[in-house]
Amino acid sequence: MSATSVSAAHAARSARSLPPAASSAWLYSVLFFISGFPALLYQIVWQRSLFTLFGANIESVTIIVTIFMLGLGLGSLAGGRLSAFPGMRLLAAFGCIELGTGAFGMASLWLFHRVAAHTAGSSLPATAAVATALLLVPTLLMGSTLPLLSEHFVRCTGNVGESVGLLYCLNTLGSGIASLSAAWFLMRALGESGSVRLAVGLNLFAGSMALLLQMRRAPAARIGADEFPPEPETESLLPLPAAMLLAGATGFIALAWEIVWYRLYSFATGASATAFPILLGIYLLGIAYGALRVRDACARSLRHTRRRLLGFCAEVVLGGSMIAFLLGPALAALVVHFPLLPLLPVFISAALLGAAFPLLSHVAIDPRQNAGKSVSLLYLSNIVGCTAGSFLVGFILFDYLSTRVISVLLLFLGLGVALLLMRFAGHDARKTRLSAYVAAALLLVLASGPLFSHAFERLLFKRDYHPGMQFSDLVENRNGVIAVYTGTEDLGYTTSTVYGGGTFDGRFNTDPSHDSNGIFRMYAVAGMRPEAKHVLMIGLASGSWAQVAANMPALEDLTIVEINPGYLPLIRKHPEVQSLLHNPRVHIVIDDGRRWLLAHPDRFDLIVCNTTFNWRANTTNLLSVEFLQLIRAHLLPGGILYYNTTWSPRVMATGIAVYPYALRVEGFLAVGDSPIMLDKERWRALLSNYRIDGRPVIDPSDASQRNTLDQLLQLPDQLDVPEDGLESRASLARRLAGVRLVTDDNMGTEWDPNPQSLP
Secondary structure (H helix, E strand, O other): OOHHHHHHHHHHHHHHHHHHHHHHHHHHHHHHHHHHHHHHHHHHHHHHHHHHHHOOOHHHHHHHHHHHHHHHHHHHHHHHHHHOOOOOOHHHHHHHHHHHHHHHHHHHHHHHHHHHHHHOOOOHHHHHHHHHHHHHHHHHHHHOHHHHHHHHHHHHHOOHHHHHHHHHHHHHHHHHHHHHHHHHHHHHHHHHHHHHHHHHHHHHHHHHHHHHHHHHOOOOOOOOHHHOOOOOOOOOOOOHHHHHHHHHHHHHHHHHHHHHHHHHHHHHOOOEOOHHHHHHHHHHHHHHHHHHHHHHHHHOHHHOOHHHHHHHHHHHHHHHHHHHHHHHHHHHHHOOOOOOOOHHHHHHHHHHHHOHHHHHHHHHOOOOOOHHHHHHHHHHHHHHHHHHHHHHHHHHHHHOOOHHHHHHHHHHHHHHHHHHHHHHHOOOOHHHHHHHHHHHHHHHHHOHHHHHOOHHHHHHHHHHOOOOOOOOEEEEEOOEEEEEEEEOOOOOOOEEEEEEOOEEEEEOOOOHHHOOOOOHHHHHHHHHOOOOOEEEEEOOOOOHHHHHHHOOOOOOEEEEEEOOOOHHHHHHOOOOOHHHHHOOOEEEEEOOHHHHHHHOOOOEEEEEEOOOOOOEOOHHHHOOHHHHHHHHOOEEEEEEEEEEOOOOHHHHHHHHHHOOEEEEEOOEEEEEOOOOOOOHHHHHHHHHHOEEOOEEOOOOOOHHHHHHHHHHOOHHHOEOOOOOOEEEHHHHHHHOOOOOOOOOOOOOOOOOOOHHHOO
């Protein structure tokens, strides 16, 4: 083709693409941006709602997330097929899909709760089947929009990379802003139902506007073959199957890194509820920025050969992997003084890795041959890779490998994908630069030991960290990270402290004379219900409270439900509690506490929930009105629920709103349907005769221990003393009048700003 004909073709292309670019493309762009916002809100709310119903244990989480991603992938495939139908009015199809998504969203929470009322607590296969039935249709609809609009834009512009880059950027940008908005104010202000209503409204607006735009204009005509810009290389540089494989690999790397980042960032924030949406929001904004920059590069593709674009793709994959590798050490080094600065590598790495998909689309897809269908295949491959990366790393590898080792493996995988891309690109000027990247990646691997050394110690202790501090035990598994630090902790004697997910989880101690973990509170509830035969405990941690419960004088059986099995090997190492694992009256179950209650009708004299801080992610599941009502069905006559409020006024107000009788013991609240009291003389007799592993808890012949007994027996005399001792229900009701209750929908204090500072 002559230079004159090239110029003519390029002018024709520019003229054809002018209308969408100049007059109405911005409207389509706004609609696709809006489409991304409710999609992410639905994901956050629906997953959260289903975790409440089916459990927040790793099995349920994995099933729900996998099905969500699977639905998006199948939707992409369906959207691609739909876009290839002759005469298909693509904007109208997009509008109908948005309206359908909004219609489902309107009924979603009602539907979830009705279905779960009959299926919650089911086996994992049944849970998977129910979650699939609930999520497949809406996620299929959401996943089909990118191929449809990609086909529409390619028909107008004739440029695959430019079209996919723009749409990928806009949709991801909407999702990223939605994620940050959810973390900062939406979930706190609107709750689950309000957030869904907002998402529904945006769906209906986007769908209606798309239908109106379609009615005002004819279907976008496909550019004629003579109007496409000439292809510098006509050979099969990157066949579609190879592009699908590479799209899947880059998706695998990107989501696997996100799982690693979340583990580190969640540990640093103490598993705050806002940690994931903030990280996800920054990640999505990075992907959007990368896609936008690639769109500009692809728009100038007449000056770039496919080989150069593939070489560029190799660079962004390897560069993104290297920066992702450095996030952990950067977070550990900067978290004290610059807690948000380590999120910058998340943005940069996501921008680089996110650029790979539009680049692969541009290089591998012929705009003259059903571009929407081809985009759908690449998108499906990318989603399958994302799902596999999340599943393999989060569900399997973390049970066997450390964060450092997994990071090294992902860096090598990024290097392998980059080399494969360069193999397709052939030899060009980028080869020397890529060789330098390879050398740098290998240096990072060699330096991984020092880089990750004491990373979790720095993430936990922050400004209190000093060289030489080291955990005596560190357990990493798919359920999270558990650390044990042995030191004096300003107590004057050595003790071992347990930190679960980056937050204080108790100490190994059952001795009230050296009470480093408030163990007197467990002895107090034993004094309220000394005749308890059947006891349930939700939360195991160090096992100290469970050890006291296991030795209650009248006990016949103690059932302990713990979500993380990583505590068991730690308990085995500590003499104070190790007999718990061999006690024939003790039965330890690894499951989500609420899920277990839904599946088992057993009733108990005493239920103890020694869980965690009220502001942590998913803690509302064990603090809400709905949970307290569920507990009521599991209490025998005269039974007591005794649970940790961590001094939250909202949590305490919720307890006294659900139960007619209550007694506060410091930060713990005992509630029930019968009067509750701690009788001083009955408690004296209990403490004087209490034995653990055959040894007396308090030896009356020892003067110091008699002093401990006397101090403990002052507790019943401290009724309604502010911020100390015991507090009656009447006093609680006066003090907490007007305080908002915790519900599954409003999620309590989980989304409050600066939750650690809450009372």
